[in-house]
Amino acid sequence: MTGGAMDPLPTAPGAAAAEAEVDEEADPPAADSPVPPVSEPRAPDAGQMQVPPGNPLLLSLTLQELLARDAVQVELVPEKKGLFLKHVEYEVSSQRFKSCVYRRYNDFVVFHETLLHKFPYRMVPALPPKRMLGADREFIEARRRALKRFINLVARHPPFSEDTILKLFLSFSGPDVQNKLKESAQCLGDEFMNCRLAARAKDFLPADIQTQFAMSRELIRNIYNSFHKLRDRAERMVSRAIDNAADLLIFGKELSALGSDTTPLPSWASLNSSTWGSLKQALKGLSVEFALLADKAAQQGKQEENDVVEKLNLFLDLLQSYKDLCERHEKGVLHKHQRALHKYSLMKRQMVSAAVQSREPESVEQLESRIVEQENVIQTMELRSHFSLYCLHQETQLVHVYLPLTSHILGAFVNSQIQGHKEMSKVWNDLQPKLRCLFVGPHGAPAPQRPPQDGLSAH
Numbered sequence: 001m002t003g004g005a006m007d008p009l010p011t012a013p014g015a016a017a018a019e020a021e022v023d024e025e026a027d028p029p030a031a032d033s034p035v036p037p038v039s040e041p042r043a044p045d046a047g048q049m050q051v052p053p054g055n056p057l058l059l060s061l062t063l064q065e066l067l068a069r070d071a072v073q074v075e076l077v078p079e080k081k082g083l084f085l086k087h088v089e090y091e092v093s094s095q096r097f098k099s100c101v102y103r104r105y106n107d108f109v110v111f112h113e114t115l116l117h118k119f120p121y122r123m124v125p126a127l128p129p130k131r132m133l134g135a136d137r138e139f140i141e142a143r144r145r146a147l148k149r150f151i152n153l154v155a156r157h158p159p160f161s162e163d164t165i166l167k168l169f170l171s172f173s174g175p176d177v178q179n180k181l182k183e184s185a186q187c188l189g190d191e192f193m194n195c196r197l198a199a200r201a202k203d204f205l206p207a208d209i210q211t212q213f214a215m216s217r218e219l220i221r222n223i224y225n226s227f228h229k230l231r232d233r234a235e236r237m238v239s240r241a242i243d244n245a246a247d248l249l250i251f252g253k254e255l256s257a258l259g260s261d262t263t264p265l266p267s268w269a270s271l272n273s274s275t276w277g278s279l280k281q282a283l284k285g286l287s288v289e290f291a292l293l294a295d296k297a298a299q300q301g302k303q304e305e306n307d308v309v310e311k312l313n314l315f316l317d318l319l320q321s322y323k324d325l326c327e328r329h330e331k332g333v334l335h336k337h338q339r340a341l342h343k344y345s346l347m348k349r350q351m352v353s354a355a356v357q358s359r360e361p362e363s364v365e366q367l368e369s370r371i372v373e374q375e376n377v378i379q380t381m382e383l384r385s386h387f388s389l390y391c392l393h394q395e396t397q398l399v400h401v402y403l404p405l406t407s408h409i410l411g412a413f414v415n416s417q418i419q420g421h422k423e424m425s426k427v428w429n430d431l432q433p434k435l436r437c438l439f440v441g442p443h444g445a446p447a448p449q450r451p452p453q454d455g456l457s458a459h
């Protein structure tokens with residue numbers, strides 16, 4: 001791109017203001033929104049970032065193909081005591097690499113930073129928060145689940161899954177994986193610098209890419225809000241199942257305690273001693289069934305936590321990473337592009353001012369050289385902007401590839417409810433015959449079971 005071929009530039013302030021602002025640097029990026037250095041794309045190594053056949057913008061993947069890329073397990077290792085603090089360690093095993101390594105939370109942090117540095121225009125899932133003082137088992141377990149979701153989303157992401165840093169994180173068993181990751185990040189630039197399509201990304205974009213981007217962003221924001229509510233309700237149902245299990249267990253224990261009571265009957269109640277004895281014998285044996293009911297309820301709650309809540313959380317993590325990517329696109333590369341254009345405009349105004357004031361030739365030549373340099377910066381920023389949109393288009397497609405996960409979640413929920421009610425119904429039916437001796441007539445004969453009237457049974 002040359003100065004004559006550029007689009008119209010924004011109106012700049014006066015020449016005096018231009019002198020003061022022309023050397024001003026762009027705002028530094030936020031810590032959580034890294035922006036790669038401005039540089040031209042370079043030729044990648046042989047075999048790296050090969051151009052796929054057909055239109056490279058389009059993804060031809062199914063959910064089953066994504067899930068089959070890898071299944072990574074993250075399990076807690078028994079705590080090891082440090083000098084002052086206990087350190088939580090995780091056993092990370094990859095089905096794809098047939099590997100099992102040990103990682104700490106800070107290892108995940110460095111890996112996450114490396115991904116953001118190398119793939120600033122892709123969906124990099126967020127990490128769970130750092131450990132706080134007094135963190136309990138519930139917090140540690142929630143973080144383990146979140147780390148598992150994070151690494152599985154990364155391991156199944158098309159560009160990430162083919163990158164060496166993923167293999168390094170999942171299979172390197174040396175003493176210092178953090179330094180290895182940092183060294184790997186320093187050797188190569190970001191995806192823009194290594195992708196053969198970077199300079200031609202604009203050629204593959206649809207003409208209405210900005211409109212499509214705005215529509216997709218709004219759609220995914222709405223989907224996120226709905227799935228967030230679904231997840232909250234699913235968590236409440238799981239919580240109620242766990243509470244129901246605890247209540248059933250206590251209910252059975254109280255019945256057993258009542259049946260085991262050895263307090264002697266007073267003399268005036270001796271006429272009904274045989275009835276009370278039969279009732280106590282029946283009540284004492286009910287704890288087994290109620291314990292089984294409690295176990296079934298707890299199993300159902302646990303199953304729905306793993307198969308429903310966790311899958312909803314996985315999808316929410318993906319949607320949140322898309323929202324974060326949109327923020328990086330607008331506040332990162334687009335912001336720097338606008339800053340570069342503004343700086344160029346100031347330089348041009350300064351050039352005009354220098355020509356009017358007939359400055360020294362050396363000063364004018366230096367200014368011309370800086371203007372040419374700034375034009376190169378703007379050209380690279382425009383290429384990055386188009387490449388960012390190219391990646392956003394692909395990431396939007398990836399979100400839609402994950403959408404059928406909704407049917408998996410609903411299927412797991414329905415099957416859990418059917419199976420849970422079926423198993424609990426069987427236990428309730430097995431319990432019913434044991435209640436016959438509780439319904440006795442005035443002379444010890446079985447009385448027909450009737451529905452209670454106003455909360456009381458008439459016998």
